[in-house]
Amino acid sequence: MAAGDTPRQAGEAALSGRTADEPHGGEPTLDELSLEEAIQRVEEVEHEGRPPAAGPLSNALIAAAVVALGIAALIGSARLGLGTVRSPESGTWPLLVSAVLVVLGLGLLATARRTTDAERFSGASWLVLAGLATMIGFVAVISIIGFEIPATLLTFVWLRFLGREGWRTSIVTSLAVVVAFYLVFVAALSVPIPHLF
Amino acid sequence: MDFGPVLDGFGVVLEPTNLLYCLIGVVIGMLIGVMPGLGPAATIAILLPVTFGIEPVTAIIMLAGIFYGAQYGGTITSVLLRLPGEASSVVTVFDGHALARQGRAGTALGIAAVGSFIGGTVSIIALTLVAPLVAGFALDFGPPEYTALALLGILLVATVSSGGRLKAVIAACIGLLLATVGRDGFTGAERFTFDNLSLADGLDFVPIAMGLFGLGEILYNLEERHGAVQAPTKVANVWPSRADLRESAGAIGRGSLLGFVLGILPGGGATLSSLAAYALEKRRAKHPERFGRGAVEGVAAPETANNAAATSSFIPLLTLGIPANATMAVIFGALLIQGVSPGPQLVSQEPELFWGVVNSMYIGNILLLIMSIPLVGLFVRILRVRATILAPITVLITLVGVYTVNNSVFDIVLVIFFGVLGYLMKKFGFEPGPLVLAFVLGSLLENSLRRSLLIFDGDPIGFFTRPISGTLLAVFLLVALLPPLRAALRRRPAAPRPDPAPQDTKELV
Numbered sequence: 001m002a003a004g005d006t007p008r009q010a011g012e013a014a015l016s017g018r019t020a021d022e023p024h025g026g027e028p029t030l031d032e033l034s035l036e037e038a039i040q041r042v043e044e045v046e047h048e049g050r051p052p053a054a055g056p057l058s059n060a061l062i063a064a065a066v067v068a069l070g071i072a073a074l075i076g077s078a079r080l081g082l083g084t085v086r087s088p089e090s091g092t093w094p095l096l097v098s099a100v101l102v103v104l105g106l107g108l109l110a111t112a113r114r115t116t117d118a119e120r121f122s123g124a125s126w127l128v129l130a131g132l133a134t135m136i137g138f139v140a141v142i143s144i145i146g147f148e149i150p151a152t153l154l155t156f157v158w159l160r161f162l163g164r165e166g167w168r169t170s171i172v173t174s175l176a177v178v179v180a181f182y183l184v185f186v187a188a189l190s191v192p193i194p195h196l197f
Numbered sequence: 198m199d200f201g202p203v204l205d206g207f208g209v210v211l212e213p214t215n216l217l218y219c220l221i222g223v224v225i226g227m228l229i230g231v232m233p234g235l236g237p238a239a240t241i242a243i244l245l246p247v248t249f250g251i252e253p254v255t256a257i258i259m260l261a262g263i264f265y266g267a268q269y270g271g272t273i274t275s276v277l278l279r280l281p282g283e284a285s286s287v288v289t290v291f292d293g294h295a296l297a298r299q300g301r302a303g304t305a306l307g308i309a310a311v312g313s314f315i316g317g318t319v320s321i322i323a324l325t326l327v328a329p330l331v332a333g334f335a336l337d338f339g340p341p342e343y344t345a346l347a348l349l350g351i352l353l354v355a356t357v358s359s360g361g362r363l364k365a366v367i368a369a370c371i372g373l374l375l376a377t378v379g380r381d382g383f384t385g386a387e388r389f390t391f392d393n394l395s396l397a398d399g400l401d402f403v404p405i406a407m408g409l410f411g412l413g414e415i416l417y418n419l420e421e422r423h424g425a426v427q428a429p430t431k432v433a434n435v436w437p438s439r440a441d442l443r444e445s446a447g448a449i450g451r452g453s454l455l456g457f458v459l460g461i462l463p464g465g466g467a468t469l470s471s472l473a474a475y476a477l478e479k480r481r482a483k484h485p486e487r488f489g490r491g492a493v494e495g496v497a498a499p500e501t502a503n504n505a506a507a508t509s510s511f512i513p514l515l516t517l518g519i520p521a522n523a524t525m526a527v528i529f530g531a532l533l534i535q536g537v538s539p540g541p542q543l544v545s546q547e548p549e550l551f552w553g554v555v556n557s558m559y560i561g562n563i564l565l566l567i568m569s570i571p572l573v574g575l576f577v578r579i580l581r582v583r584a585t586i587l588a589p590i591t592v593l594i595t596l597v598g599v600y601t602v603n604n605s606v607f608d609i610v611l612v613i614f615f616g617v618l619g620y621l622m623k624k625f626g627f628e629p630g631p632l633v634l635a636f637v638l639g640s641l642l643e644n645s646l647r648r649s650l651l652i653f654d655g656d657p658i659g660f661f662t663r664p665i666s667g668t669l670l671a672v673f674l675l676v677a678l679l680p681p682l683r684a685a686l687r688r689r690p691a692a693p694r695p696d697p698a699p700q701d702t703k704e705l706v
Contacts, residue, residue: 035288035476038489042290046280049421054625062625066367073374080388086655090386093643094377101370107363117361117626124420128620131419131592132613135412138596139609147597155589162419163585177590181597191601 051122058120059112066105073098127162134158146196152178203325206552209254210560215553218255222262223561227568229263230270230283231576234584235591237267237283238524238630239414242406243591245531246598253535254550258557260528265317265507265558268467269565272309272500273576276302277432285467285503288475292488292495299491303434308441308493309500310569312449316501317562319453320460320508324555327461328544332516335541340648341660345669347642350519352676353464355631362680364627372632375400376639383647395607402530403602404611405636409629410527411595412612413619415588432577435570445497448478452498456505461512466522467503474502508558514539515551519638523630526637533637 054062076091077098083089108115134157138150155174159165165173185191209215229240241260248256271283276293289309296305338346351373355365378389379399390396452474459470478498479488488495510521518540520526532539537547544551568576599612619629653659661667 035472038291039287039472042279042281042287047421051420069371076389080386084655085650085657088383088647088650090381090384090388093646094374094388097370097373097377101367101374104363104367104370108367111363115361115626117364119624119626121624122420127419128416131416132617135592135596135613135616139606139613142600142609143606151593151597155593158589158592159585163583163588165583165585169586173586174589177593181593185597185601191597192604193597193600 051119051124053116054118054120056113056115059115059118060109062118063105063108063112066108067102070098070102070105074102131158131162143194146194148178148182148196151181202548203552203556205549206556209549209553210258210557214252215255215258215557216560218251218259219262219557219561220564222259223266223269223564224568225259226263226266226268227270227565227576228579230267231273231579232582232584232587234418234587235411235414236524237264238527238633239410240267241524241527241531242403242410243595243598245403245406245527245534246602248531249534249602253532253537254553256531256535257528257550257554258561260531261511261554261558262561264524264528265504265561266565268500268504268507269310269313269569270576272313272496272569273306273573274580276305276309276496277577277580283467285471285507286499287468288471288499289496291475292490292492295489295491296493296496301434301491303432304437304441304493305496306432306573307435307437307570308445308497310435310566310573311437311442312445312452312497312501313504313569314562314566315449316453316456316503316505317508317558317565320457320505321555321558321562323457324509324512328512328516328551328555331512332541332544335517338517338541338665340645340652341663341666342669343645344642344649345660345666345673346517346519347638347645349669349673349676350463350513350521351631351635351638351642352673353462354520354522354634355464356676356680357464357466357469361626364625365631368622368627368629369631369635372635372637373639373642375405375632376636377643382640382644395605400636401602401608401611402533402637404599404608405615406527406530406633407595407599408612408615408617409619409622409633410523412592412616413623413629415591416616416620417623418584418588432573435573441493445494447481448474448494448498449501451477451481452501453505456502457509459502460506460509460521463513463519463521466510467506470506471499471503474498511555515543515554516541518543518641520634523628523633526630526634529637530633 073094077095078091080091081089082095083092134154138154141150152174155177156170159173160167160170185193186195225240226237229235229237241263267283268285271281271286272289275281275286275289276297279290279294281287281290293305296302351369355369356362378396380397381388387397455474455477456470459473460466475495475498478494479485482488510525513519513521514525514529518538520529529539537550595612596609599608600606602608622629649660660670
């Protein structure tokens with residue numbers, strides 16, 4: 001969310017000549033924090049509801065996945081024909097990119113213990129899996145039974161179970177949404193999306 | 198400079214359809230700025246299918262409106278709820294929310310709206326003067342210059358994106374690899390298609406952008422539990438007083454200039470400039486301790502700057518064909534879909550599109566000023582709309598929308614795949630922005646590189662002997678190598694124990 005170094009450092013420089021002599025309440029004001037810390041606080045509040053950071057093992061696994069992806073791409077590129085600098089082949093460019101990817105992945109592996117920006121999976125991650133399942137269900141049946149029934153079910157599940165809305169809100173909203181979609185996409189725009197009616 | 202095409206551009210803007218889409222764009226932008234969940238890049242990505250049926254200039258007028266409209270909307274949540282909807286409004290929180298707690302929320306919103314309007318307008322005028330010059334300069338660019346420019350652009354966007362720099366560059370590399378899927382333009386060989394016919398022509402931009410930005414963000418937000426939002430029912434006294442205006446006039450002026458300049462730089466953009474403008478005002482102030490306690494300039498400066506930067510970040514896109522940030526990458530994709538390839542020839546070959554889009558921003562800013570001052574109460578009420586209700590609607594729009602592009606169920610599968618990828622990336626600290634940007638620039642980069650190597654007869658030193666590509670590549674190396682070197686040097690005296698030493702050397706690579 002935040003930006004790079006330059007303005008932050010400028011901000012800190014600007015804030016370092018501060019006076020901290022006045023009394024204050026419980027919440028620290030901007031004077032006591034550098035701009036960087038103050039921004040971090042705002043973002044922390046914004047991300048309060050997020051799962052905690054992942055452990056070193058997960059970070060190492062993520063890095064390993066990047067390396068594995070890089071190696072797979074390296075092999076794939078090598079099969080395409082490497083070419084030379086003078087006459088580049090189809091595989092030359094992907095080879096260069098995947099080599100960089102492997103190196104960067106190793107760098108990530110080396111710093112895995114100090115990484116804090118990955119999150120761990122929590123109980124709430126099941127919601128994501130459920131949401132994904134509704135989408136897969138949608139795409140699996142759309143060409144057979146049209147979009148109306150899967151769309152109603154998808155909206156209902158998201159509202160009632162993922163969003164914890166009330167039964168009545170969920171039922172009414174999901175029906176209304178699908179009717180609106182039907183009117184816009186089928187009746188008004190005549191998009192050839194598979195539909196029942 | 199010839200102002201004929203500029204004036205013709207106003208004719209394009211004043212066509213009723215274009216005015217309508219400009220209005221639609223800025224209203225959507227303002228709404229998503231206020232509402233929780235989706236940012237401008239996600240919204241523009243989700244609306245890509247809509248742009249297929251309309252004229253290129255109309256489509257881009259609308260998408261641009263969403264982008265700068267979101268800058269206005271983000272202010273409202275920053276000031277009233279202490280929740281910056283957009284990254285570029287984070288610093289506005291300090292003084293904006295302090296003002297709101299003193300019962301002066303109206304003042305903060307009013308001065309932000311005036312500042313945004315002035316910043317945006319100054320930036321459009323400067324863009325009008327600067328863009329044709331940049332485009333003229335870039336007309337001589339050959340493949341080596343484009344190789345260097347694209348490399349630098351991708352690296353800069355990755356460097357200033359949130360999250361780890363290393364992870365952002367990794368995301369960019371994955372984007373470059375995804376761009377190679379499909380038929381090789383030079384040899385005709387099929388690459389990474391796994392004998393799948395649907396992949397033979399390469400991956401489409403639309404499902405990637407919609408999946409990574411749209412579905413990815415929605416899935417990511419599912420894990421978040423928010424308490425009920427306590428939005429104030431109404432905001433009084435939005436018209437800024439003369440004293441407020443006098444107090445923040447300097448901040449608005451400096452913010453406009455700073456925002457314009459930083460917005461041009463790839464990776465600069467709205468977030469950086471709002472931070473820089475705030476820091477500058479605080480440094481210049483006679484009583485810097487007022488900042489953070491409700492200084493009007495502390496709202497005026499960043500809000501002016503982020504809007505000026507949002508406008509000027511169109512310069513690299515429209516004159517060089519290099520998007521300066523993730524949102525611009527999506528607009529770049531939208532232009533390509535419309536059969537327009539942005540680059541230095543755009544100003545001269547498609548003057549109506551260029552000046553139509555640029556001049557539409559005057560109208561858009563006026564509309565946004567009206568929506569932010571007299572109509573602000575309407576948008577404050579929207580704060581009560583719950584994200585849980587919007588999420589399934591957005592999912593359906595995405596799934597149905599991506600189908601309408603090619604009438605293909607395979608595209609729905611793709612968008613879900615990239616939605617999962619986007620979720621996992623955000624979860625593990627990889628920003629999807631650099632990936633999309635690199636994907637968009639991938640084929641340009643590869644083609645220019647291969648053409649350059651042909652020109653240089655296989656000698657890579659050629660890149661450094663041409664003045665422009667040499668300079669750009671030198672900057673590239675500086676940006677790429679400086680941070681890890683500095684980190685290693687800083688750690689050495691601080692950590693005399695031999696324990697992290699082997700890791701340091703690896704990180705240097």
